[in-house]
Amino acid sequence: MKTFKGFSLAVLTLLALPTQAQDDLVRQAFAGVADIGKQWNGQVNTATQALYTPLHQAVDQAGLVLHEDIAYGPDPLQTFDLWVSEAPFREGGPVLVYFHGGGLTGGDKVSAATNNLIYSNVGKFAARMGGVGINANYRLAPAVKFPAGAEDLREIIRWIKANVAEYGGDPDNIFLMGNSAGATHVASYLYHEPSQLPEGPGIRAAILSSCGCAGGGAAYYGEDAAVREATSPLALAKSYAGQPVPVYLWSAQYDPSNIEASVADLYATLCHKFEDCPLYTQWQGYNHVSHVMSIDTADTTITNGLIRFYHQLIGD
Numbered sequence: 001m002k003t004f005k006g007f008s009l010a011v012l013t014l015l016a017l018p019t020q021a022q023d024d025l026v027r028q029a030f031a032g033v034a035d036i037g038k039q040w041n042g043q044v045n046t047a048t049q050a051l052y053t054p055l056h057q058a059v060d061q062a063g064l065v066l067h068e069d070i071a072y073g074p075d076p077l078q079t080f081d082l083w084v085s086e087a088p089f090r091e092g093g094p095v096l097v098y099f100h101g102g103g104l105t106g107g108d109k110v111s112a113a114t115n116n117l118i119y120s121n122v123g124k125f126a127a128r129m130g131g132v133g134i135n136a137n138y139r140l141a142p143a144v145k146f147p148a149g150a151e152d153l154r155e156i157i158r159w160i161k162a163n164v165a166e167y168g169g170d171p172d173n174i175f176l177m178g179n180s181a182g183a184t185h186v187a188s189y190l191y192h193e194p195s196q197l198p199e200g201p202g203i204r205a206a207i208l209s210s211c212g213c214a215g216g217g218a219a220y221y222g223e224d225a226a227v228r229e230a231t232s233p234l235a236l237a238k239s240y241a242g243q244p245v246p247v248y249l250w251s252a253q254y255d256p257s258n259i260e261a262s263v264a265d266l267y268a269t270l271c272h273k274f275e276d277c278p279l280y281t282q283w284q285g286y287n288h289v290s291h292v293m294s295i296d297t298a299d300t301t302i303t304n305g306l307i308r309f310y311h312q313l314i315g316d
Helices: 009-015 018-036 042-056 121-127 148-167 181-191 225-230 233-239 257-274 303-314
Strands: 064-071 079-085 093-099 131-135 169-181 205-209 247-254 279-287
Touching: 018 042, 018 247, 018 279, 042 131, 064 121, 079 121, 079 148, 093 121, 093 148, 093 181, 121 131, 121 148, 131 148, 148 181, 169 181, 181 205, 181 233, 205 303, 233 257, 247 257, 257 279
Parallel strands: 093 131, 093 169, 169 205, 205 247, 247 279
Antiparallel strands: 064 079, 079 131
């Protein structure tokens, strides 16, 4: 197997050869998402988990090591799970940090209803590809307010810089990824200089999946509507004067209209601000969470997209 400072193409080929039964599960998941259609609520989230859990149950979970509930701060929610491969690598691998969704007030790094298969799949994907996967919890509103989520990301990055080499990771090759509210926090970190490390973002790139980039409610941003607007990721991006970071924007065919609009607005803002548009994909056949849930399964559409983005960045 070829090993290098990045994701393993040999493992990618292996995952791209599903059995007929896995093919059937993929078709069932797409059909189920299409039946649900363009709507989003807690029931849709539960139904989508039920569609994708069988796909994860069909994946061989062997060969990976989990380091569970590592603390990166004093709050009980400031913990993450870290996934690595049992197979040794000659060089430090890339580090992928994932922030879950939940409307800024809820959610968890894993879903107990799926036997913890979702969203641990993101961390396992990174480990299976030859890197380090970090699946993080963060402090939630209303116990905390803006910019707590971005500050939690800063502390995770600080931990990575100091410790990840012990787990086989490269502290200078960090990727952030968030979905929904998690993407809101990632975007806030990218464009809110006071929340970053003193030397800047300290990361290689970021993936913003179905981002609530226009901001959120009073529970996290406060009662003042003007403050909420001014501290939204979209507003922060417009006024940002710090180091730019490569960004990959996602939306989904069945995303809520307000999410699709906020991603489009951020795309236009970044195109104008940096005179170089970020990579953007609207994933067809997916909803607000199913694109992320498909990662590390026989449905390799999204995983292949992630790996293409990575290799575009490193020029390999």
